[in-house]
Amino acid sequence: MAQEEIIRRYSALARDAAAGRTVADCGPEAFDQGRFGAAGYDDLGLLPEAAVRASLGCGNPVAVAELRPGETVLDLGSGGGIDVLLSARRVGEHGKAYGLDASADMLALARRNAEQAGARNVEFLHGTIERVPLPDRSVDVVISNCVINLSSDKAAVLAEAFRVLRPGGRFGVSDVVTDGEPDPDRRAAVEERVGCAAGALPVAEYRRLLAASGFMDVHITLTAGHGDGVHSAIVQAAKPAAPPGTEIRPMRDDDADQVLAIYQAGLDTGQASFETTAPSWEGFTAARLPHLRYVAFDTGTGQVLGWVAASSVSARPVYAGVIEHSVYVHPGCQAQGIGRALLSAFIAAGEDAGIWTIQSGIFAENAASLALHQALGFRVVGTRERIGRHHGVWRNVLLIERRSPATKNRPP
Structure with missing residues (x-):
């Protein structure tokens, strides 16, 4: 009609x-x-x-x-x-x-x-x-x-x-x-x-x-x-909660330049990843799930302030509810609650999608990231000692995960 x-x-x-x-x-x-x-x-x-x-x-x-x-x-x-x-x-x-x-x-x-x-x-x-x-x-x-x-x-x-x-x-x-x-x-x-x-x-x-x-x-x-x-x-x-003056929404293709710039800024700190150069947008999207990716942006200027996205850990059906995630915040916007808001929204979206395990790796020296994740229910499940050299230094990586209290026992 x-x-x-x-x-x-x-x-x-x-x-x-x-x-x-x-x-x-x-x-x-x-x-x-x-x-x-x-x-x-x-x-x-x-x-x-x-x-x-x-x-x-x-x-x-x-x-x-x-x-x-x-x-x-x-x-x-x-x-x-x-x-x-x-x-x-x-x-x-x-x-x-x-x-x-x-x-x-x-x-x-x-x-x-x-x-x-x-x-x-x-x-x-x-x-x-x-x-x-x-x-x-x-x-x-x-x-x-x-x-x-x-x-x-x-x-x-x-x-x-x-x-x-x-x-x-x-x-x-x-x-x-x-x-x-x-x-x-x-x-x-x-x-x-x-x-x-x-x-x-x-x-x-x-x-x-x-x-x-x-x-x-x-x-x-x-x-x-x-x-x-x-x-x-x-x-x-x-609608996801966010700090004053900001909003969280699904990531779009027109966010590409800002998302990759924040990615590169995080890599430049030497504390985010073994990677040293952010990928192309095509490489970024190919390596990540098409859903479960969000940005936080300034509602006044539209500037992207941070992002979070998920990757699958395996194509095997048994791992259908297990993902790996990354969360990055613009260097000038840290300690403002943006990372916490992004990760909280990401967890809620994962619950809706039937995700039962979210996992990642954090450098042992990255105390701020570890504290953020632990505050939102992640736990350290192991340490991979001297797993790789980064800028000439052997690094330990803490393996963290969060199990969903709602879906962890649900079969795939």
Whole structure:
């Protein structure tokens, strides 16, 4: 279904809600069974009747968003405003709740509902969830209720959610997903019945798109089942935390020059590696996994301040969850928490990817790197004494590793 048709459909539902008519965007049996609409809420007291009537979601994202007083929250596809009004209560007078919707009729309904509820810390924006009209790093939490499945460009939606979140921000949505391998025609029929106009994402693809956008700590919890592998679900994730004025995101090809310059600066110290010259970008990428590579950058200048990346240790299947890593910080930016933030984000991404062992080697003299790694759960498992000559000196290398408490016993 085209975006214009989706907007027309929900505009008509908004007009029905405003007129006091029954509103439903999926099969009536789904509403009757309490799977959609306002049935998932337990704190609707004092909300305008039209806001409750226009609730078309598949869960209660406000209940899982862990909103705190003073935070700023954005609801993607806010409809009649029920989740915005509930969020506004939780963030309090010093916080703010934004609602974003592409339907002018829904926005008009939501604004009337907010006025009737006396909510002053809310603002409703006209726009699409694929192109959010808010600045970078402007909200603490992104929520949504059964809307992302309607988009034909879900990668863009998740990328926008990542962009507008502040470092350490949270993503908590209710959505419809698919799981398993049922008959595609039957699945399509179920999706149509529950209102998934553009098709629900498979759970694995949802995870992949979140990771590609930069999200970590991904949790997808299936709730109600609708038949043929279609489920309502809670989807939670986080944007990596970072020191003030910095952000962590996936590494891109246009970072090449800065990444390699930082690499070379680290090698020049004589304490980072037996290597003495950074490779070409082609050599760098060929030796490292295409995922699990991140940069920290200055949000004011865009300058890359540090990076972390992973290499596989073996092509044998038994080592599928074992990787080796490298982390480098610009010499002028050390002791500012950047290395710790990068490594913390890398560990979280590894957990999401099912990595059970992260390993590396550190020169025995590199006390700062050893202390950083030990603070984040790495341990020394051995010493390779006088393993190689470096600038004419025999060096010892400490072998370190971190075993995942969540996945270390999971078979490959």
